[in-house]
Amino acid sequence: MLAYAFRRVLSAIPIALIAVTACFFILRLAPGGPFDGERALPPTVLANLRAHYNLDQPLINQYFIYIWRLLHGDLGPSMVIDGFNVSQLIAIGFPFTLTMALTAFVIATAIGMLAGMVAAVYQNKWPDYVLVLAVMIGVLIPNFLMAALLQLWFGVYLRWFPAGGWVNGSWWHLVLPVTVLAWPHAGRISRLMRGSMIEVLGTNYVRTARSKGLGERLVLARHAIKPALLPVVSYLGPGLSYLLTGSLAVEQIFGLPGIGKYFVTAALNRDYGVVLGTTILYMFIILALNLIVDLVYAWLDPKVRYR
Amino acid sequence: MKFTTALKAVATAGAMALMMSTAASAVTLQLHNGGDPGTLDPHKASGDWENRVIGDYIEGLLTENPSAEAIPGQAESWDISEDGTVYTFHLRDGIQWSDGTPVTAGDFVFAFQRLFNPATAADYAYLQFPIKNAEQINSGEITDLNELGVKAIDDKTLEITLNASTPFFLEALTHYTAYPVPRHLVEELGDDWTKVENIVGNGPYLVKEWLPGSYVRSEKNPDYYDAENVQIDEVYYHVLEDQAAALNRYRAGEFDILTDFPADQYQWLQDNMPGQAHVTPFLGIYYYVMNQEEGQVLSDIRIREALSTTVVRDVIGPDILGTGELPAYGWVPPGTANYVENAYHPEWADVPYEERVEKAIGLMTEAGYGPDNPLTLQLRYNTNDNHQRIAVAIAAMWEPLGVKVELFNAETAVHYDALRAGDFQVGRAGWLLDYNDPSNTLDLLKTGVSQDGTMNWGNNYGRYSNAEYDALMTQASTELDLEARGELLAQAEKIAMDEFAAIPIYWYVSKDVVSPKISGFEENPKNIFRTRWLSKSE
Numbered sequence A: 001m002l003a004y005a006f007r008r009v010l011s012a013i014p015i016a017l018i019a020v021t022a023c024f025f026i027l028r029l030a031p032g033g034p035f036d037g038e039r040a041l042p043p044t045v046l047a048n049l050r051a052h053y054n055l056d057q058p059l060i061n062q063y064f065i066y067i068w069r070l071l072h073g074d075l076g077p078s079m080v081i082d083g084f085n086v087s088q089l090i091a092i093g094f095p096f097t098l099t100m101a102l103t104a105f106v107i108a109t110a111i112g113m114l115a116g117m118v119a120a121v122y123q124n125k126w127p128d129y130v131l132v133l134a135v136m137i138g139v140l141i142p143n144f145l146m147a148a149l150l151q152l153w154f155g156v157y158l159r160w161f162p163a164g165g166w167v168n169g170s171w172w173h174l175v176l177p178v179t180v181l182a183w184p185h186a187g188r189i190s191r192l193m194r195g196s197m198i199e200v201l202g203t204n205y206v207r208t209a210r211s212k213g214l215g216e217r218l219v220l221a222r223h224a225i226k227p228a229l230l231p232v233v234s235y236l237g238p239g240l241s242y243l244l245t246g247s248l249a250v251e252q253i254f255g256l257p258g259i260g261k262y263f264v265t266a267a268l269n270r271d272y273g274v275v276l277g278t279t280i281l282y283m284f285i286i287l288a289l290n291l292i293v294d295l296v297y298a299w300l301d302p303k304v305r306y307r
Numbered sequence B: 001m002k003f004t005t006a007l008k009a010v011a012t013a014g015a016m017a018l019m020m021s022t023a024a025s026a027v028t029l030q031l032h033n034g035g036d037p038g039t040l041d042p043h044k045a046s047g048d049w050e051n052r053v054i055g056d057y058i059e060g061l062l063t064e065n066p067s068a069e070a071i072p073g074q075a076e077s078w079d080i081s082e083d084g085t086v087y088t089f090h091l092r093d094g095i096q097w098s099d100g101t102p103v104t105a106g107d108f109v110f111a112f113q114r115l116f117n118p119a120t121a122a123d124y125a126y127l128q129f130p131i132k133n134a135e136q137i138n139s140g141e142i143t144d145l146n147e148l149g150v151k152a153i154d155d156k157t158l159e160i161t162l163n164a165s166t167p168f169f170l171e172a173l174t175h176y177t178a179y180p181v182p183r184h185l186v187e188e189l190g191d192d193w194t195k196v197e198n199i200v201g202n203g204p205y206l207v208k209e210w211l212p213g214s215y216v217r218s219e220k221n222p223d224y225y226d227a228e229n230v231q232i233d234e235v236y237y238h239v240l241e242d243q244a245a246a247l248n249r250y251r252a253g254e255f256d257i258l259t260d261f262p263a264d265q266y267q268w269l270q271d272n273m274p275g276q277a278h279v280t281p282f283l284g285i286y287y288y289v290m291n292q293e294e295g296q297v298l299s300d301i302r303i304r305e306a307l308s309t310t311v312v313r314d315v316i317g318p319d320i321l322g323t324g325e326l327p328a329y330g331w332v333p334p335g336t337a338n339y340v341e342n343a344y345h346p347e348w349a350d351v352p353y354e355e356r357v358e359k360a361i362g363l364m365t366e367a368g369y370g371p372d373n374p375l376t377l378q379l380r381y382n383t384n385d386n387h388q389r390i391a392v393a394i395a396a397m398w399e400p401l402g403v404k405v406e407l408f409n410a411e412t413a414v415h416y417d418a419l420r421a422g423d424f425q426v427g428r429a430g431w432l433l434d435y436n437d438p439s440n441t442l443d444l445l446k447t448g449v450s451q452d453g454t455m456n457w458g459n460n461y462g463r464y465s466n467a468e469y470d471a472l473m474t475q476a477s478t479e480l481d482l483e484a485r486g487e488l489l490a491q492a493e494k495i496a497m498d499e500f501a502a503i504p505i506y507w508y509v510s511k512d513v514v515s516p517k518i519s520g521f522e523e524n525p526k527n528i529f530r531t532r533w534l535s536k537s538e
Helices: A002-029 A043-052 A059-071 A086-121 A126-140 A143-157 A171-201 A204-211 A216-245 A248-254 A260-269 A272-300 B002-025 B048-057 B105-116 B134-138 B183-194 B243-251 B263-272 B301-309 B313-321 B353-366 B385-401 B412-421 B439-445 B467-478 B482-498
Strands: B028-034 B062-064 B070-072 B075-080 B086-091 B150-154 B157-161 B205-211 B215-220 B234-239 B277-290 B375-382 B403-410 B426-432 B449-451 B454-456 B502-514
Touching (some): A002 A059, A002 A272, A086 A216, A086 A260, A126 A171, A143 A171, A171 A216, A248 A260, B048 B205, B086 B105, B105 B134, B105 B150, B105 B157, B263 B277, B353 B385, B403 B412
Parallel strands (some): B375 B403, B375 B426
Antiparallel strands (some): B062 B070, B215 B234, B277 B426, B277 B502
């Protein structure tokens, strides 16, 4: 298992390098640059700015400068947000995004699995329908709309929660954003859970367990849950990375200091350093999560053997 | 046991009450600022979001009063030489940076040198190009920064020499590019001086915290010379680009002032929160540029006339946008200072629409286009709902002329890149005045300058060029008499507009929502309201 993990980590290095390289050059293919705003800058000023950020050098030189700095842990400056460099932006925004995403992840996974099991056990009865409806709402309403609706209802009309903003350490400010993030995630998990649970409940070994007189609760706990978790687990990795990278709308609408916003606005602003920095961060998250999921998979499923 | 518990509860309640009472005495302004400020460095700033924060923590020689007119700031008085080219400023007594270092004329000299130093790469350095040798230093032509026309006579006296008399120079000094920077700190820390842990200021507020993506927080500066009249103790400049979300947070009582709101909510605001929405003419123009480069279809003035005269401007502000922007027929926004009384207004604007269309069809026929040979035009705009609605409407207005419009939208950077490269036929553009003077918009139509064999058209995307226009602009730039200068500029405006150099569409408005708790807010054409003039009641 350790050797496997080690091999996987090693194989991530070329993947990372390819991804950074591709991102670096594709970004430069896009028309426009970080200093193309509504106003034309005088050529002298533009030349000064370009020189300041090494943009006047041949692209290939810029690439090697970037890689060299990257190897020294330097993600470079932001060309649009002048007060911070990319590492600082990530250091401020990422812990916040991570807190929000992990909270949503834990809540959504717990609720989603429970809801999925209940729906499977009461298949085609009213609890099933109620849960399916709740899930559909979460999955079908896009999160920017959900965020605006929750903000309006619970922030403006009822005033139960703040309509936005962030005060350090206040979980109160996180309730609405986490709900928006967690809802569709819980929905997807409960659907996966329901489907696989129904399938497991129909298998021969569950029938055997029942026929030997085991109570329904024990059948579920001892025989059904673990195999039913497999598809859910394989979704958890992408699911968490989705929560981490999909926080844009939530951050925008609630005015939160996460990094999801940088990822998108930096791409639009052609803030090369920030786009690359966030991409590299996301890449590592996704690589790491995939690895963890594979390892958990090996533990859950005796059919999967890693040497 | 119970007694101690009760005692604790009482003590806690007492402490809480005490905390609440101190909290209540501190007045906090919750200001919706828009996007993240790009920087806190006045020399690198480039927009309103930075201006609101920076203009509260640094003050220039001149500053703005509640209606955004120039008033004495760090300078308490000044003398202007007879030919209008030498300004001598006398600084206030007792002014200091928040670390206790006095603000001196040397700080201003250092700041201007830093602004123009090519190494600073300041976006907006050109706004202060009226200063002698500024442009040459910025372009690297002159490398000795001491050649700049800004000199300290002594610690309290600053002398600024201009290339030529510039009537809007005092006004330009209220702009953040003219702010002083703390020389001692910048020399020690370089660009890091604006990091929140290092930053010092000389304005009414001091930056205490910056959480990117969420807010900047400033507190009142007790050492500011006018501190006794500053009412608000603390300001949050909130980051929130989603206008609908901002309005929700305003309604939830979390914001006191919104600096923008969705245009389609204007009616709702008027009905439900009467008196709180402020729509004010703003010095700016929304327009379409037409590519007039040789060989382009729109180099034909007849087609330009047909297109411009058939845009029904009256419906765009009230009906398409919903905020009642006024139709634009000229190039200089109403309310611009140093200008003639009666604005340019073409005769065709008063001709009934049907007649205009008829004439336009005639012009198109003359130019060789008609039902059998329709003109296909590409109309580019940067991706945005309002730009799209206007483009669709204007495309429909041009349909009777036999013009087929292909709409093309791209994100801002790509759009402006294409405009600059001349890779367009008709394109959407906008201009907000940097300082209150007609030359600021009229400069947009000056012929480009040739540099190393290629033409640099700057912000004149349509490549409009008229020698007479250029000559009038040059003449106006050295005219000392403001009235005569205004006349010259008005003549230039008439030439360009009579030749349909571009299609002006509407004059911008600023859109603010101000809570009834706030007083001291005054509508003004620059939409600048400094926190020091505001107060808040609970």
